Amino acid sequence: MLQCTAVTRVPLSEVLTALVTMPHGPDTPPDDFTLDHYVLCELGEHDARTEHAALLSPAELPHRPALWFFWAGDGTDRVHRIVTVLWCPAVLRTFATDSVLQCALFDRHTPPHSWGVTDPLGDLIAGPVGSDDVTDDPRERPQP
Ligand SMILES: [Zn+2]
Ligand SMILES: [Zn+2]
Secondary structure (H helix, E strand, O other): OEEOOOEEEOOHHHHHHHHHHOOOOOOOOOOOOOOOOEEEOOOEOOOOOOOEEEEEEOOOOOOOOEEEEEEEOOHHHOEEEEEEEOEOOOEEEEOOOOEEEEOOOEOOOOOOOHHHOEOOOHHHHHHHHHHHHHHHOHHHOOOO
């Protein structure tokens, strides 16, 4: 199933507040917290009654609840909430390689699990963001 293509701008101050107050979260926002204000829905394509969802930050410990941004609607009609939720307990076990893949979505998400979602925009997004990082790095700027 293709990934939902919804993108929204996150209110950074709310997110930072939620980060430092989340249970078992960091006491201060991590230095490398480079949230670029926009998040992409990580669910597979879903109907309009289902909220979009984007992972904001995992907890310090991998199995603790993570911080998610949920939203519905668009523009001025958008409603959102920032909450910590448990991880989806599903695992994909590949017996041939004896490997286990944990679902990267939250508990009680709409199907499919993360390994069933293909991201049509992944490559497109990887390009521009990667090149922006280079120009944002002061060491890469041309010297006057
Ligand atoms: Zn969505
Ligand atoms: Zn799942």
